[in-house]
Amino acid sequence: MFQVRIHGRGGQGVVTAAEMLSVAAFIEGRHAQAFPSFGSERTGAPVVAFCRIADGPIRLREPVLDPDCLIVQDATLFHAVDVFQGLKPDGWLLVNTNKPLAELGIGPVIDRLPKGHAVQVPASEIALRHVGRPLPNAALLGAFAALGGLIHIDAVEQAIREAFPGKVGEANVAAAREAYGAALEQEKAPA
Numbered sequence: 001m002f003q004v005r006i007h008g009r010g011g012q013g014v015v016t017a018a019e020m021l022s023v024a025a026f027i028e029g030r031h032a033q034a035f036p037s038f039g040s041e042r043t044g045a046p047v048v049a050f051c052r053i054a055d056g057p058i059r060l061r062e063p064v065l066d067p068d069c070l071i072v073q074d075a076t077l078f079h080a081v082d083v084f085q086g087l088k089p090d091g092w093l094l095v096n097t098n099k100p101l102a103e104l105g106i107g108p109v110i111d112r113l114p115k116g117h118a119v120q121v122p123a124s125e126i127a128l129r130h131v132g133r134p135l136p137n138a139a140l141l142g143a144f145a146a147l148g149g150l151i152h153i154d155a156v157e158q159a160i161r162e163a164f165p166g167k168v169g170e171a172n173v174a175a176a177r178e179a180y181g182a183a184l185e186q187e188k189a190p191a
Contacts, residue, residue, distance in 0.1 A: 001054040002150055003064040007083050008073030011043040013137030016163060017071070018049035020141055023159035024151045025053040033058050046081055053150065067091060071144060073123070073136050075104055084109050091117065092147050094183070096136040098122035119147065119186050121179045130175040131168070138164075142176025146183035153180050 004021065008014035018034035025032035036049040050064040069092040070083060077083050084106075087093070093113060095101060097120050101110055110118045121143040123136035131138075138160050145153040156176055161169040 001052055001058065001060075002068045003066065004051040004053070004069045004071060004144075005064045005067040006049045006051070006071040006073065007077050007081070008047055008049075008136075009043075009077070010045045010047050012047075012073045013135050014047045014049045014073060017073070017137035017141060018051045020138070020156070020159040020163050021051045021144070021151070022053070023162060024141070024145075024155040025051075027155040027158050028151060030055060031058050037063055046077060069094065069144070069147070071140055072096060073140060075099070078104060078106055090114055093118040094140060094143055094147060095120045096123040096140055098125055117147075119143065119183050121182050121186070123175075123179055126178050126182070127172075127175045130178070131171045138172035139175040139179035142178070142180040143183035145176075146180050153177065156180075 006014050006017050015036040022032035022034035031054045032052060034051045052058050066086040066088060068088055070087055072083055072095045075095055075097045089112060091113060097104065101118055101120050123139035124134035126139045127136055128134045141156045142153060145151050145156045157173045160172045160176060164172050
């Protein structure tokens with residue numbers, strides 16, 4: 001089972017990201033579940049959502065405490081909550097930021113992950129260009145598809161189109177494709 005924890009703020013589409021990721025897994029013939037966890041439901045408040053992907057039925061129902069992957073939609077959360085709690089030593093970290101990861105003050109976490117397992121993508125900027133709003137969720141799912149090949153970009157695109165039909169969906173698909181390319185380039189870049 002592969003477990004993903006998505007951190008963001010209310011209004012960034014954190015819950016929708018987890019749901020679209022689970023749909024992408026279903027499209028690929030896997031079992032998946034997605035669910036949120038949040039306190040006050042207000043714009044800007046920290047929000048966490050979870051997604052589990054497996055080849056067989058998933059019986060767990062508790063929050064993801066030991067994620068294989070962290071998707072961080074808002075890098076300001078590094079100083080507000082313990083985002084990295086439970087991240088597996090061979091886990092993945094995907095951060096929405098236009099800054100190099102070395103500038104975020106999370107060096108010890110990055111240093112303990114395998115080479116290429118910490119990736120930054122300016123998902124909000126990409127979304128702003130394609131969608132007209134800085135909502136990073138679909139773009140980050142495109143970038144996630146580039147990490148380790150668990151979910152393919154075609155399944156992510158189909159899940160986005162199901163969640164957002166029409167022009168909005170196509171704009172989000174374009175953002176996901178661009179972020180997918182950006183993540184692939186970064187993974188291949190020398191350290």
